[in-house]
Amino acid sequence: MTRTCFAKKARCQAHLRRAGTIAAAAVLGLVALLFARPPAVADGGVTFRDIAAGDGAGIAYRRARSVTDAAFDALKRQPAYTINDVFATPFKPRGAPGVALLDFDGDGDLDIFVTNGPGRCKSLYSNQLKETGKTTFVDVAMAAGVCAADMDATGVCFGDIDNDGFPDLLVLGRNEPNRLFHNQGNGTFVDITAQSGVGGGNLGHTACAMGDINGDGLLDIVVANTFDWSTGRPIYVDPFAGVQHSQVYRNLGGNRFADVSDESGIRNLALLPKNAAGAATIAWSVALVDIDLNGKLDLVHADDQGAIAIAKYGGIDRGYIRIHRNDGTGKFTDVTPAVRMNRPGLWMGLAIGDLNCDGHMDLFGSNAGDWSLTNLPVPNEVGDFSSRWFLGGPDGTFSDPGVGALKATPFGWGASMADYDNDGDTDIISYGGLDIGPYVDASNPGTIYQNQGCTAHFKYDAAALAGSTDHRRRVVQGLATGDLNGDGFVDIVTVSNADYPQSAPLAPYTAEYGSPFDKLATFVPTFRPTAQAEFVWDKIQATDGTLSVEINSGGNGNGWAAVKLRGSVGTIEGGRAPRDGIGGVVFFTPQGGKTVMRPVMGGGSYASQDSLEGIFGLGAATEGMVEVLWPGGARNRLYNVRSTERITFPEIPCSYAATWSSAEAYRGCVDRALGGLTRNGVLDQAGASRWLESALRAYAEREGASRPR
Numbered sequence: 001m002t003r004t005c006f007a008k009k010a011r012c013q014a015h016l017r018r019a020g021t022i023a024a025a026a027v028l029g030l031v032a033l034l035f036a037r038p039p040a041v042a043d044g045g046v047t048f049r050d051i052a053a054g055d056g057a058g059i060a061y062r063r064a065r066s067v068t069d070a071a072f073d074a075l076k077r078q079p080a081y082t083i084n085d086v087f088a089t090p091f092k093p094r095g096a097p098g099v100a101l102l103d104f105d106g107d108g109d110l111d112i113f114v115t116n117g118p119g120r121c122k123s124l125y126s127n128q129l130k131e132t133g134k135t136t137f138v139d140v141a142m143a144a145g146v147c148a149a150d151m152d153a154t155g156v157c158f159g160d161i162d163n164d165g166f167p168d169l170l171v172l173g174r175n176e177p178n179r180l181f182h183n184q185g186n187g188t189f190v191d192i193t194a195q196s197g198v199g200g201g202n203l204g205h206t207a208c209a210m211g212d213i214n215g216d217g218l219l220d221i222v223v224a225n226t227f228d229w230s231t232g233r234p235i236y237v238d239p240f241a242g243v244q245h246s247q248v249y250r251n252l253g254g255n256r257f258a259d260v261s262d263e264s265g266i267r268n269l270a271l272l273p274k275n276a277a278g279a280a281t282i283a284w285s286v287a288l289v290d291i292d293l294n295g296k297l298d299l300v301h302a303d304d305q306g307a308i309a310i311a312k313y314g315g316i317d318r319g320y321i322r323i324h325r326n327d328g329t330g331k332f333t334d335v336t337p338a339v340r341m342n343r344p345g346l347w348m349g350l351a352i353g354d355l356n357c358d359g360h361m362d363l364f365g366s367n368a369g370d371w372s373l374t375n376l377p378v379p380n381e382v383g384d385f386s387s388r389w390f391l392g393g394p395d396g397t398f399s400d401p402g403v404g405a406l407k408a409t410p411f412g413w414g415a416s417m418a419d420y421d422n423d424g425d426t427d428i429i430s431y432g433g434l435d436i437g438p439y440v441d442a443s444n445p446g447t448i449y450q451n452q453g454c455t456a457h458f459k460y461d462a463a464a465l466a467g468s469t470d471h472r473r474r475v476v477q478g479l480a481t482g483d484l485n486g487d488g489f490v491d492i493v494t495v496s497n498a499d500y501p502q503s504a505p506l507a508p509y510t511a512e513y514g515s516p517f518d519k520l521a522t523f524v525p526t527f528r529p530t531a532q533a534e535f536v537w538d539k540i541q542a543t544d545g546t547l548s549v550e551i552n553s554g555g556n557g558n559g560w561a562a563v564k565l566r567g568s569v570g571t572i573e574g575g576r577a578p579r580d581g582i583g584g585v586v587f588f589t590p591q592g593g594k595t596v597m598r599p600v601m602g603g604g605s606y607a608s609q610d611s612l613e614g615i616f617g618l619g620a621a622t623e624g625m626v627e628v629l630w631p632g633g634a635r636n637r638l639y640n641v642r643s644t645e646r647i648t649f650p651e652i653p654c655s656y657a658a659t660w661s662s663a664e665a666y667r668g669c670v671d672r673a674l675g676g677l678t679r680n681g682v683l684d685q686a687g688a689s690r691w692l693e694s695a696l697r698a699y700a701e702r703e704g705a706s707r708p709r
Contacts, residue, residue: 041423041424041558041617041619041620042421042423042556042557042558042619043421043423043450043452043453044421044423044450044461044463044464044556045421045556045557045558046420046421046464046489046552046553046554046555046556047463047464047465047466047467047468047552047553048464048465048467048468048491048492048550048551048552048553049467049468049550049551049553050468050469050548050549050550050551051135051549051550051551052546052547052548052549053469053548057135057136057137057549058125058128058136058137058138058139059125059137059139059547059549060139061114061116061123061495061546061547062120062544062545062546063094063095063097063116063117063120063495063496063497063498063544063545063546064095064116064117064118064119064120064544065093065094065095065117065544066090066092066093066094066095066117066118066152066174066229067118067152068090068093068229068230069090069093069094069095071089071090071093071230072089072090072093075088075089076527076537077537079536080530080532080534080535080536081437081438081527081534081535081536081537082534082535083533085437086232086236086437086438087231087232087233087236087237088231088232088233089231089232089437090229090230090231090232091227091229091231091232091235092229092435092477092497093435094117094435094475094497094498094542094545095117095152095154095174095497095545096154096155096174096206096477096497096607097114097115097116097117097153097154097477097478097495097496097497097545097607098114098115098153098154098155098156098172098207098477098478098495098606098607098608098609099112099113099114099115099156099478099479099480099493099494099495099547099607099608100112100113100114100156100157100158100169100480100608100609101480101481101482101484101493101609101610101611102158102167102609102611102612103167104124104126104144104166104167104169104183104187105126105187106165106166106185107130107131108130109127109129109130109484109486110127110482110483110484110611110613111124111125111126111127111137112124112125112127112137112484112493112547112549113125113146113156113158113169114156114478114495114547115153115154115155115156115171115172115478115495115607116153117152117153118149118150118151118152119149119150120149121139121141121142121147121148121149122141122146122147122148122149122151122153122171123139123141123547124139124140124141124144124146125137125138125139125140126138126139126140127484129484129485129486135484135485135551137549140187143187143188144187144188144189145181145188145189145190145191146169146171146181146189148171148179148191151171151173151176151179152173152174152175152176153171153172153173153174153179154172154173154174154205154206154207154607155171155172155205155206155207155208155224155478155606155607155608156169156170156171156172156208156478156607156608156609157169157170157207157208157209157210157221157602157603157609158170158210158602158609159210159211159219159578159580159582159602160183160219160578160579160580160582161180161182161210161218161219161251161255162182162218162253162254162255163217163218163567163569163570163578163579164183164185164579165185165579166183166184166185167183167580168180168181168182168183168189169181169183169189170198170208170210170221172205172206172207172208172223172607173200173202173205174204174205174229175202175203175204175228175229175230176202177193177199177200177201177202178193178198178199178200178205178208178223179191179193179199180192180193180196180198180255182255192255195255195256196255196256196257197249197256197257197258197259198221198223198249198257200223200247203225203244204225204226204227204228204229204244205223205224205225206224206225206226206283206284206285206606206607207223207224207283207284207285207286207603207606207607207608208221208222208223208224208286208603209221209222209224209286209287209288209299209601209602209603209604210222210288210582210602210603211288211289211297211582211583211601211602211603211631212251212297212577212578212582212583212631213248213250213264213288213297213299213326213330214250214328214329214330215296215328215329215576215631215632216251217567217569217570217575217576217577217578218251218253218569218578219251219578219580219582219602220248220249220250220251220257220288220330221248221249221251221257222246222247222248222249222266222286222288222299222603223246223247223249223286224246224283224284224285224286224301225244225245225246225247225280225283226243226244226282226283226284226304227242227243227244227282228242232437234282234306235282235304235306235307235308236306236307236308237308239276239306239308239316239318240276240279240280240281240318243279243280243281243282244280245261245266245267245280246261246266246267246280246283246286246301247259247261248260248261248264248266248330250330260330263331264330264331264332265324265331265332265333265334266299266324266332266334267280268333268334269281269322269334270322270334270335270336270337271317271320271336271337271342272318273316276316276318281303281304281318281319281320281322282303282304282306282318282319283301283302283303283304284301284302284303284304284347284348284349284413284606284607285301285302285348285349285350285603285604285605285606285607286299286300286301286302286350286603286604287299287300287301287350287352287601287603287604288300288583288601288602288603289352289361289583289599289601289604290361290583290585290599290629290631291323291325291352291361291392292325292361292396293360293361293585293629294633295328295629295630295631295632295633295634296326296327296328296631297326297583297631298323298324298325298326298332299323299324299326299332300321300322300323300324300350300352300363301321301322301324301350302321302322302347302348302349302350302365302366302606303318303319303320303321303322303347304319304346304347304348305317305318305319305344305345305346305347305385306318306319306346307373307376307378309378309379310344310379310380310384311344313379313380317342317344318344319344319345319346319347320336320341320342320343320344320345320347321336321341321343321345321347321350321363321365321390322334322336322341323335323336323339323341338397339396339397339398340397340398340399341363341390341398343400345365345367345368345384345385346367346368346385347365347366347367348365348366348367348412348413348432348606349365349366349412349413349414349415349430349432349479349605349606350363350364350365350366350415350604350605350606351363351364351415351416351417351428351429351430351604351605352364352417352599352601352604353417353426353596353597353598353599354392354426354595354596354597355389355391355417355425355426355428355451355454355456356391356454356455356456357425357454357594357595357596358391359595359597360391360392360393360394361392361597361599362389362390362391362392362398362456363389363390363392363398364387364388364389364390364415364417364428364430365387365388365389365390365415366387366411366412366413366414366415366430366432366606367385367386367387367388367409367411367412368385368411369385369386369387369408369409369410369411369412369441369443369444369521370382370383370384370385370386370408370409370410370511370513370515370521371408371410371411371441371443371509371511371517371521371523372385372410372411372434372436372441372443372523373385374509374510374511375436375438375439375509375523376436376438382407382408382511382513383402383403383408386403386408386409387409387410387411387412387415387430388400388402388403388409389401389428389456389458391456401456403458404457404458405457405459406449406458406459406460406515406516406517407513407514407515408513408515408517408518409447409515409517410432410443410444410445410447410517410520410521411432411433411434411441411443411444412430412431412432412444412447413431413432413433413434413476413477413478413479413606413607414430414431414432414476414477414478414479414480414494414605414606414607414608415428415429415430415479415604415605415606416428416429416430416479416480416481416492416604416605416610417429417598418481418490418610418615419490419596419615419616419617420448420464420481420489420490420552421450421464421489421556421558421617422488422489422554422556422558422559422560422615422616422617422618422619423453423558423617423619424454424558424590424593424594424596424617424618424619424621425451425452425453425454425594425596425617426451426454426596426598427448427449427450427451427458428448428449428451428458429447429448429449429479429481429492430444430447430449430479431444431446431447431471431476431479431492431494432444432476432477432479432606433471433472433474433475433476433496434475435475435498435526435542437527438526438527438529438535439507439523439524439525439526439527440475440500440523440524440526440542441523442472442473442500442506442522442523442524443472443509443517443520443521443522443523444471444472444476445465445470445471445472445520446465446468446469446470446471446476446492446494446550447460447517448460448461448464448465449461450464454594454596459516460516460517462516465550468548468550469548469550471494471496471548472506472520472522473499473500473501473502473504473506473524474494474496474498474499474500474545474546474548475496475497475498475499475500475542475545476494476495476496476548477494477495477496477497477545477606477607478494478495478605478606478607478608479492479493479494479605479606479608480492480493480494480605480608480609480610480611481493481610481611482610482611482613482615483562483611483613483615484549484551485551487552487554488554488559488560488561488562488615488644489552489553489554489560489615490552490615491549491550491551491552492548492550492552493547493548493549493550494547494548494550495545495546495547495548496545496546496548497545498542498543498544498545499542499543499544499545499546500524500540500542500543501543504524504540505524505525505540506522506523506524507522507523507524507525508521508522509521509522509523524540525538525540526538526540557620558617558618558619558620559617559618559619559620559621559622559643559644560615560616560617560618560643560644561588561615561616561618561624561626561641561642561643561644561645561646561647562613562614562615562616562645562646562647563586563588563613563614563616563626563641563647563649564581564612564613564614564646564647564648564649565577565580565581565584565586565600565612565628565648565649565651566579566580566581566648566649566650566651566682567579567580567581567584567630567631567651568650568651568652568653568673568676568677568682569651571676571677571680571682572653572672572673572676572677572680573653573672573673573676574653574654574669574673575651575653576630576631576632576634576651576653577630577631577632577651578631580602580612581600581612581649581651582600582601582602582612583600583602583630583631584599584600584628584629584630584631584651585597585598585599585600585628585629586598586599586600586614586616586626586627586628586649587626587627587628587629588614588616588624588625588626588627589624589625589627590616590617590618590619590621590623590624591621591622591623591624591625592621593618593619593621593624596616598614598616600612600614613646618643621643622642622643623640623641623642623643624641625637625638625639625640625641626638626641626647626649627698628649628651630651630653632653633655634651634652634653634654634655634658635655635656635657635698636649636651636652636654636655636656636691636694636695636698637656637694637695637697637698638690638691638694639693639694639697639698650677650682650683650691652670652673652674652677652691652695653669653673654666654669654670654673654695656695656698656699656702657702660699663699663703666695666699667696670691670692670695670696671692674688674691674692675688
């Protein structure tokens, strides 16, 4: 029988001779993986240092005030600040910046893009790690063409919209149009907003996400919207008046998009009161993610209840983490009640992964926390507004396990799931602060929820950030994670819209819950109450917001592997995944350990985006296995990934988990794919050989597992 082979004839024949032994080796390998004793690992044991503190590492970012802050200043200077003035106060008066970690210039290290307010350049900090060996930065926004100084920018997301190998930037506008910057591949960008059709009008754009929603290999865009931020009334008294629907843009090719918001179905929201049918909700963050692991990207957005009383206190429920299931064509159905995510809250940031290592996707939503509203006449009890996690189950529904020994959790905006200590389980990182009007919530010092061994039981790792910046004096908005210094440990980048000096008091909330956050939960009393149930401004002045770049110390003895996806659409026949791998789900199993997963998302958090490269902890193991679920449903594996190895994992559109007529048919598909990847320079011969052996082993293990015993 003649076989198609990717390599030279002699090499091909050698592979064929070995093929007969691969099945037996695969079974033995599977047995070893399942029954090996897990080695001891270090839980925690790392610390963070803010290299941007004091304008260090070349970062001197200052967030310019939004124009609406002038209206708040006028209200402050009145003889009395009344409840009606609270309603009239612009929401987020100083703005809502976001941050993204991406390798914009293709030099192999992560750069930082951060949005800014009007009159000031957005910042594109080029990482100098490859040039100098040091994690320092140079702001190249002006030279790169992304300054946009006239723009009051909010969130940001990125992705390769035309599959040319370079990430493009979508920067959102506050009550003004968005801007799309196309990466030219030479370190510069061009504003293509006019031709692209994604400006979106003068709406309260907050966050965005990219992903292929209709399976054509092109990244589409979803933009989460809220309301006109020049007023706070939709937060406090008017639950649906003036609230704006989110938007969906389908990629037509040629860097052009069509607004398909109406036909997409995302405006048909479940769980709304009858008198609000067709209304919109306040969506602070959005993610496109394969939540049910069927190869189709679903849509998740976090909606805000605001200060509207929830139904159990006589109000109405409007704030949910909403899940819209995709039928594969880009048509979405809101299944929030069906998947049991109908818990109201002031949901703001999103993080998604597998917290209990059971093979199902879990969610984290940042919330108002258990202290921030206790100074306002908003009925609540402990737990109502906790930032919390939800665990996915085999039937596609989610359960709320509570926050356990933490008792209560603080306020949050940005959020990320990452194995920050590389012990082999997924942790949660969440920061945030909020100017509520009469005071500024400062309950979150910067929080790492440390997973206790893939159990989804968490403890607060105060030691990890003890030597870094106390973020309670920073009104943090956006948060993103990634490995900035190339040491295999995840770092944390956050941006604030305002900071408060050391001279500003931090007053304790009176509520205590037996939580480790009790003594840390504070607020900045910018106003003082009067006997007439009014407030008077205390003349506590904020300064412009800052960027924090917290570098992980590493060095706790745990190993790691880094995985970046490379889709094959347009590269080889049958390739379906976008070039940058957005929409894929990466599974990692350390030898003797449990499997974790990380979805590759073009958005998430709040107004921000993590690095596309995933860092996976090995603990004390020396190697592990990577599996990828690609958009479209194909599954590939790579075995024997070594500690400290950085892998670029290409899409092989031959799923080992599919039904094949024969082993030869599967082998032929893999040979053809690997041949195309080598011809196009994606893999070299050694890499192709490695992926072939893994593909055959994965197929053999699947066949062996399915045989009757």
